Amino acid sequence: MKKLFLFIKNNKKKILVVCIIALLALFVVYKYKVSTIAADGWSDKVEPYDNYEKIDLSIKETFLDKENQITTNRYEQLFKYFAYGNVKYQSPEGAFIYYPGEISSRGRTINGIEGFARFFPLAAAWLSSNHSETLVLNDETYSITKTIKRGLLNGTNPKHSEYWGDVKDKNQRIVEAADIALALWISKDQIWSTLTTSEKDRIVKWLNLSVNKKIVDNNWNLFPITIVKALEALGYSDENNINFINNLYKKYKSKHYLGEGWFDDPPKGIDYYNAWSIHYSLFWLDQIDPTFDREFIRQSHSEFVKFYKHLFSENGFPIMGRSVCYRLAAPAPIVTSALIAPEEISAGTALRTLDLTWAHFVKNNALQKGKLTQGYYNDDHRLLDGYSGAGSCLWSLRSLIVAFYVDKYIPLFNAQEDKLPIETSDYKIANETIGWTVIGDQSNQKISLQIEKNINNKSYKLKDYSFNNRLREFLLKNPYRPNNKDALYKNYIYTTENELFITKE
Template identity: 30%
Template sequence: MMQTMKASTTIAINPLKTREDLVSALEQLTDPLRPLYSRGGARLAIGGTGASYPAVTAEMEGFSRVLWGLVPLLMGGGESGLWDTVLDGIRHGTDPAHEEYWGEVQDYDQRLVEMAVFGFALAAIPGQIWSPLTQKEQEQLYSWLNQINSHPCYDCNWLFFNVLVNVGFRRIGRPYDAEQLENNLKRMDDFYLGDGWYSDGINGHSDYYVPFAIHYYALLYAKLMEQEDPERSQVFKERARLFATEFLGWFAPDGSALPYGRSLTYRFAQAAFWGALVYAGVEGFPVGVVKGLVLRNLRWWFSQPIFDAGGILTIGYTYPNLVMAENYNAPGSPYWALKTFLPLALSAEHPFWKEEELPLPDIPAVIVQKPAHLVIVREPASGHVAAFNSGHLYTNEHTHTSAKYEKFVYSTGFGFSVPRSEWGLSQGAFDSMLALSESGDNLYRVRRRNMESRIVDNVLHSVWKPWTNVEVRTWIVAGLPWHIRIHRIETGRPLDAAEGGFALGQEAGVEQQIGLTTAAVSTAWGISGVKGLIGYEKAELIWPNANTNLLHPRTVLPTLTTFLEPGIHWLASAVYGDPSGDSCGGIIEQLPESILKVTFDKDIIKVLTSSEAEFIIKRE
């Protein structure tokens, strides 16, 4: 079984293969929380950092998020020593006369988010969460939750919170808002893009909120309401089946998944969709493959230093990191990751536990996912997965939105970086981006939203304007370990330009190779390099500020730079990334295969795409 190591920030796993192992993992994730519950049990005070909502709301959030793991445990016949505390917390948190009352909610309140798991629990385990309460306590819980029918939620995945609460009310025989329930479910159809993809609201992004929120809640609904609403339940299951074939490409053989988008501090919630797929009984996807996806992702995460010395999940990605966090990430927020423990709702006799864990099936080397604006490229030898990004026409304006949604490529092997500020290249940490600054200002702008965005095979094209009188047309020829970037820049002001490659984790014994317009570096974490093809004057290594990268606290970043007078300029580069490589010696001198498929003539650039079609870029 697992053992918590108090002197470390990782959890040892031995071997996390059986249902009993997963139960033990949940116990070790939740046991350190016991002394942190308030006297009345209604609040969970995990840490001292702040979020956009008050500390008392954050403590209520911490309380609720633990239930995403405990409810499936009880559904599957298990027991938790925390459950009596949970029931006391519900009694006191919903009692207006108690000092730990969770309070009257407002429009778009964070507490509306946290109500969803209560709705799920009322529908799934009424005997454990509803029946133990007195009539007065039941009335107080119902009244507190029913506030969600009087206050609007954001027009995105939040609408499902209301759905789950009303499903819970219906299951226990209490009045529910059937009209609002139906309207919210219909609104989800407006977010559907086809081929299993949703956007997180109209003009929203297609990121992890598709699998670990929209599909997850839809599959809960499909299972809980398959008798009462069979047609819609079947639609939700079919959409999830289609999405599964697409989402499979986001996972690497070692269990890691693409770091991309917001809310990445939810960590192993990356795999929550797969458990929901099995829970809802979606057919057509091998259960052994799903089991492998869930367990490998958990193993990978539990090998990272994501816990503090007391065994508490921290805010961050592979290490504690507030720099990358959202404004809504409170100390208890990471426990949303317990949604991945939904398989515990399955009995020990379910095929998920009986069948052997299977590796990833054969996945195409190049997968075009137009609804997500991505081209997924896989390198079989290294297991490296990269998502090349054509950019978006809209922005959600969350923290570091450019870094999380507008880089040219996202990688399981290199992660991505967020800026500490826009002052200089080291603070900006502009990996996989073209950063532009008015000459001499040292304040850089990057792609934030696009005027155009499209994909043709493995060629991605976007048009973006960092200033009103600066237009950038970008083409990315996706590939691994090399890919090509081409930019046409029409500028009405003098600019300093910097093109960043992959940010590489630093270790002792950094090896580097620098030429006039070439730079490569290797460490224990692999090889990263850039090669100027057109327009660049200099190559150098940038040493970004600490804690800017999601995977590594300290990184080194090969970068190409140049100066641009007002006018029209063409820039082109070849970018190399291999997280399994051990030496950069000679890498830059190699002629990458992708360059053989891109011909730079005087008036045109010819690209041979992944489907062997010829793509022409006119050099105006």
């Protein structure tokens, strides 16, 4: 020990130099690592628009006032709320919508594309259902078609500063391209028909970048299929692409369809992606091309909602699984069934399910700052997947998108509401195909979802968004949210009381 002290005493300067070099080396390594994994735009913050508190309160009061507000007006005001948020957060050239909130691991560029792409179908459904394309939103005049067209044309222009970028394998742009293609089909008479041939060609070229790319083998299979079918219906038929998606669809069905309307969705398995992605996509394929596997799509839709409709009450539904911030899209297949499976779901049941779900979440502050919150009610990092940014949560709009679309064909918003199963009796219904049992208690409107394979599991609670998570995010400039797969998938019982998901944030 004395020799060590003596060595240090005699070599102080050398040791200091070595320490400085080591620290510099660590700093260089740190900077390099941050530069390679940091989410782009991590340090860019978006401020909410002026008077958002007043606007949030206004939509809450209007939408919840069923005694004095007719249904059509309540939903028109809901659309205008999201339209105002969309226009207030758009980039200078309109191709990106940057919402305030947490960004995803994919970065702000992708999040901005999501903001545009996930609102576009709602705007398209609004336009196609004979609503005005010019809106007065909080004393500001807003042209939906002009704003959408500007962003669309700039985003698909490789020479423009706001170009959305080329598409690589397993790229998030594939997901967003499907929404954009769908929206163009929905609004074909209002937007697509007003474009020049060269503008259409440019958009088609960008959309086709998402076809024939490697994709995740789950609900992602339906995205290139949607793109190709939408383009075919818009007059851009490509035989190679059609053969590709026909084979892709056959493989997807044969590999992932379980029966009774339910699909396996790797890597997590069975969850609400069946509702807000798979059956949502199948519905649109049926609408775009009535000859595209209509018998299977409509039969499976009917079988799916026969069980699925028992999950809803005035207290929401028993949430589980990933992408919790998509929760308001859950009623989508109930709404679409009123059009393509009316033997199982009436217009009155569809409206009741939609309305109770939206009212429940609006009442509990799920709408803030012109957008959906990033959690169950309020923002909640514990429930926010790494791939989810503020714009991601606009998938929640999918139940509204189909509602405005369906209302064109049946009087959805003018329907007399029918009671839901939970409002008429108690029940206990098992689905052996997926191993779920739903229990409804009419007396207190509580619905419980039992996942039978988890019967012997211990009870899992959500892990907190801890100091360690925050520190890693601060140092590495990338989301490091807690991994709550166990709490979201492995519990035996999930209920509409949802104590697990309510946060004080």
